[in-house]
Amino acid sequence: MMNSPPNTVLVTGSNRGLGLEFVRQLASLPVSPSCIIATCRKPDNAVALKKIASKYPSVHILKLDVTDRENIRSVTEKVGHILEGQGLNLLLNNAGVGPGGDLYDVTEDIMMHTFKTNVVAPLLVTQAFLPLLKSAAKTADCIGLSWRKSAVVNISSRLASIETNEDYLLGRYPYKTSKAALNMVSKNLGVDLREDGILAVSLSPGSVRTDMGVPTAPLLPHQSVEMMLQVISGLNEDDSGSFLNFTGELIPW
Known part of the structure; x- marks a missing residue:
């Protein structure tokens, strides 16, 4: 059974795949967040997302390119106005890229673009929304760290697991190294934000059949997101800074 959801949520990369499914499932909960901010680079083309927003008044769509610092700043201001002083309970840094690139064809441009999108962007987005995250933590009526706080x-x-990187999809230098670096960002956030009452984790969705995933992957987006939301809803201070699977199990660093 899922614990009561947070009051306010922001999801990046919500025009397709896992991001879209996060918005859909959160909005359709029996007791759903009062405000779900769904961001993506090209809202005009986000047909499925706009359909969800037309059905659920709690969903607000904003244009956000997570690699554009000026765009991040302007969106932070817009989110503040939408929330009207409520603070932001849950930030889901989902936007990312998943290029290939093995030892023989990887390029500097691919590596740098992937790191900017998968590592630098989540960090800077989190940094930008810190005042709203801290505000939510201060005004929450719950004890301990949780998604509701x-x-x-x-x-x-x-x-991203270095320990288990033996024969599972070898290569993919840009994607795998960027996600390993993202895990360090999560670990740092877990340490730095604990005193502010903010929880931080890295969460693996598993192998999912999305545009970025494998066509023959065992999980469909709705299955992965359903399990991830169960995991997120049960997180507490003991989990902050950890690297978890969609089942809630710890993944070796």
């Missing part, structure tokens, strides 16, 4: 969830990948 204030939390940052970075969508990582099991492929």
Whole structure:
């Protein structure tokens, strides 16, 4: 059984795949967040997302390119106006890229673009929304760390596990190394934000059939997100800074 959801949520990369499914499932909960801010780079093309927003008044769509610092700043201001002093309970850093690139064809441009999108962007987005996350933590009526109080969830990948990187999808230098770096961001956030009452984790969605995933992957987006939301809803101070699977199990660093 899922614990009561947070009051306010922001999801990046919500025009398709896991991000879209997070918005859909959160909005359709029996007791759903009062405000779900769904961001993506090209809202005009986000047909499925706009359909969800037309059905649920709690969903607000904003244009956000997570690699554009000026865009991040302007969106932070817009979110503040939408929330009207409520603070932001849950930030889901889901936007990312998943290029290939093995030892023989990887390029500097691919590496740098992937790191900017998968590592630098989640960090700077979190940094920008810190005042709203801290505000939510201060005004929450719950004890201990939780998604209802204030939390940052970075969508990582099991492929980021250095310890288990033996024969599972070898290569993919840009994606795997960027997600390993994202895990360090999550660990740092877990340490730095604990005293502010903010929880932070890296969460792997598993192998999912999305545009970025594998066509023959065992999980469909709705299955992965359903399980991830169960995990997120049960997180507490003991989990902050950890690297978890969609089942809630710890993944080796």
